[in-house]
Amino acid sequence: MPQTRRWVGDPVWLADVLRAEGVRLVEYPGWRDRGHGDFKDIRGVMVHHTGSDNASAASIARGRPDLPGPLSQLHIARDGTITVVAVGVAWHAGVGMYPWLPTNMANWHTIGIECANSGTSPTAPHRTHWPDAQYDALVRSCAAINRRLAQNSSRTIGHKEYAGRAQGKWDPGAIDMDILRSDIQAAIGTIPDPAATPRPPVPVGKYAEVLLFRGVEGPQVAQLQRQLRDEYPYYAGDLVIDGVFGPQTEAAVREFQRRTRGLKVDGVVGPATAAAMNLRLVS
Ligand SMILES: [Zn+2]
Structure with missing residues (x-):
């Protein structure tokens, strides 16, 4: 049944x-x-x-x-x-x-x-x-x-x-x-690290306030771009660090979400996505 x-x-x-x-x-x-x-x-x-x-x-x-x-x-x-x-x-x-x-x-x-x-x-x-x-x-x-x-x-x-x-x-x-x-x-395409890429959802904790999406600008977006570029070079290696959440950033975020177990693929960096990527918070 x-x-x-x-x-x-x-x-x-x-x-x-x-x-x-x-x-x-x-x-x-x-x-x-x-x-x-x-x-x-x-x-x-x-x-x-x-x-x-x-x-x-x-x-x-x-x-x-x-x-x-x-x-x-x-x-x-x-x-x-x-x-x-x-x-x-x-x-x-x-x-x-x-x-x-x-x-x-x-x-x-x-x-x-x-x-x-x-x-x-x-x-x-x-x-x-x-x-x-x-x-x-x-x-x-x-x-x-x-x-x-x-x-x-x-x-x-x-x-x-x-x-x-x-x-x-x-x-x-x-x-x-x-x-x-x-x-x-x-x-x-290329799966660089089959063993390590998927990970379980993690508690959102300190990321409860994070909400980055297309059009948002500022140092937190630059930090997001830097981490995507440095930690996921196989799909975000050519990301420009300009602090502007544009289409290229959104595409990289979507790719991260697609490859991470438990995340919704929406191109928005909310608490769950920020926690999953251990986004370093910028004040
Ligand atoms: Zn069959």
Whole structure:
């Protein structure tokens, strides 16, 4: 049965992170409260095809008589529309094994993406019957999630790689997972420090009064820019230290938020973001 939860381990950030990636996103009603219990640690992404070009997000939320929904966290339609269906655990993986997953436990450790696609056949060449819009949405959503988890694309796998032997699964059909992973990696960009980048939310404490956003000027903004440039050179290395919170600063703030677990990606430095980056306060 679906149940209400508010556990920090669930990917409550899915909608924000996907939207920030520029995809067309639909939030399926009730997604934040849908799931078969809570995630354990999220280790990556698992890609599927539904087996039918017309399978809807609603059918993924609802499930089947023999398998109640949600059947995955995300659904990608053939026109590229991504629907967030659930925040909790979904029945998408079943039994199987993969090196960075505990055997038969992928549902509790991976975010499932169901793509409305027949799959064509187990031997069809890469991207046969995969519209550009759908494939692009798949690449972007996997990149957004992997980046959020501070992981490279090796943490995206196909159902067939996990459950090919155990269940005879061949989805996603007509997807060469190595090519998909290289496309995802190109979209992720560089992850310089996979182990250290994500961190849990920290108490806001002395940062309760901090509120910096586009248009604000002054020494505190200069300090923000200096820390972003010096501490996150791989995406803020060319930030100009001028004390003016402009588009470049906002983009760097968003990138910091995107890469930090528990932060809303809004480009605004409030108490939580300031605390997460240990912003040095300037009086
Ligand atoms: Zn599958």
